[in-house]
Amino acid sequence: MNTRVFSKSILISAALVLSACSSSPEEEDLALVNQGPQALYDRAKENLTNGNFNGAAATLSALDSRYPFGPLSHQVQLDLIYSYYKTSNTDQALATIDRFLRLNPNHSDVDYVQYMRGLVNMDADTNLFQDLMGIDRSDRDPSMAREAFNDFRQLLEKYPDSKYAADAQKRMMYIKDRLAKYELAIARYYMKRQAYVAAANRGQYVLEYFPDSPHLQEALELMVECYDQLNLQELKDNTLKTLKLNFPNSSHADS
Secondary structure: OOHHHHHHHHHHHHOOOOOOOOOOHHHHHHHHHHHOOHHHHHHHHHHHHHHHHHHHHHHHHHHHOOOOOOOOHHHHHHHHHHHHOOOOHHHHHHHHHHHHHHOOOOOHHHHHHHHHHHHHHHHHHHHHHHHHHOOOOOOOOOOOHHHHHHHHOOOOHHHHOOHHHHHHHHHHHHHHHHHHHHHHHHHHHHOOOOHHHHHHHHHHHHHHHOOOOOOOHHHHHHHHHHHOOOOOHHHHHHEEEEHHHHHOOOOOOOO
């Protein structure tokens, strides 16, 4: 009889343990919310530390909605911006960034938020699959790259002493290269269709706006070809002078 009672007590204990372990994620989330903002934030920080950015974004978003004016609100938004960036959630990241900049123009971390805006737009411009496969798609829409360039430019203009300024400058050089390649890709497209005026204008655009680009020689050579096709001798001669002066080894220099 004692053995039976003992066995029943073990079964009951095991059932209670299993019942406690089988609580649903929704119940756990509800319990966490009921503990207050600090418990939610601690969970979000744990997710960030572990690289669970989707989980962090979900928790931070809930915290931001439930306690929009609490003592943690600014840090929650900063962490939320980073989480959205790491999960490539461009729309939500930009919306959170713009709201922060609008409501907190004098915050000590506003330079970081402006810098993150550039990173988010720059990330939106990339195509990871094409980069991994070595596919050059210079002709893809550069609108997000231009947005990123303007974001970094504003950072340098408003906060020249920011610790993010040096990295922003490097990224601007990369974006310049990207935009110059785009202009030349479109120029080559026009040349194939014998739209030489449009092609020459694209080359001229590179000269005017990206004079420190490594694609300056290609732009000048393209313009020489276009002016030659259009029988615009004076423009061709002037462009050749610039080409010979800066790139004497160019195959077009003897034209």
